[in-house]
Amino acid sequence: MNNAPTALFDSYEQDFQQFIQTIGKKLEADDSNNERGDERKATLRRVDMELDEADEMVSQMEIEIQGIPQSIRAEYHTRLRTAKADLLRYKKLLKVQRAQVARSDLLGSSAQPFTSSDDPYGTNSDRARLLAGTSRLEDGTKRLQESQRIALETEDQGADILMNLRTQREQIEHARTTLQTADSSVDRATNTLKKMIRQMYKQRVVTAAIIIILVLLIGLILWSKFT
Template identity: 40%
Template sequence: MVDLEAGTSELFASYEDDFRLAYAEVAQKIDQIPELAAEPRKAAVRAAQRALDEADEIIGQMAIELQNVSSASRAKLNACLRGYRGDLDRAKRDLRKATDQADRQELFGARAKAAGGSGMSGDDLSQDQRQQLLSGTDRLENSSQRLRDSQRLANETESIGANILTDLRGQREQIINSRNVLMEADTYVDKSMRTLRGMARRWV
């Protein structure tokens, strides 16, 4: 017989390894962002976001697997899962911060070059920079909202998965109970047949 809890623990450990790999990729890309130019930096941001999404999905799978372990084991694994979620939230904040800083550096550098060659006054440059910052803030807020929506969807998916597992366990118990009832009914039928055959022999 397979030890289901041991198998689940092994699967949880495998998810942990996958999460660490995805998290390491995120950290590497975040460290690279300030040193990259425009297009390579955008590629690094996209790669970091993909790794974040992958890590988020892995955490969802880990949460589902926790439904299959005993209460004693679940408490320890839940603590690990909370730590991973905290790491992921920090990575998301670090990515937003690194991207925002790089955007500001690129923006101010481009504005300064343009001002030097166009005869713009300091006030004009400052106003233009403020407008660009406001636009950048709007884009950042939109990105943050998309991240929040993705997190909400992941939480809903996790909840649905947990409910499905609960339903499956309930159905399994019903099937086992039905099988036991049928086996008991077969026993009663066998006893009845033997009784009837005995009665028939006496009547002959």
């Protein structure tokens, strides 16, 4: 596992680029104009969901950039701004294309002939709109479930991060206590050595004094014998 401070940012950025490439193909491809009616609406709904995922990736990138060292953070800020600009551009493009589809639907519905009210569903177009509404409801339910899943995953990740931080804090406190204990032991050992050194110097002085006294006594004895 890559433990570099930029690893998670790079991973989220890679996921974001994958979403953006897929979105760009659906919104900017030449064959997108060939899609009509419900087919194009379904494509735009999928693009909307993918933009939500891309937006989530950008949010994660904003969180991870806080842990990047200051020496290289400027580069990642630039990459984050580029990602935000791409995301905003495709959101605007999606809005424009949705308006175009809505206008096409409005023009198409106005061209439909008047139908009798004997048929509870009206024309086939009415049935198609009913099915499209059901499909949109299902898509909305799926998006809600996906949002709930992402929220739960984010909550789990947050809990794991808090647990790791708590463990690290306990380790730091334990290390600090150990260092304090070691410092106290070193101070005691230093004091003991100083006492031993002073005692050694005292013993040397006493020994030197005894030797001097003995030499003087021997000298006096020899002097008394010769005199």
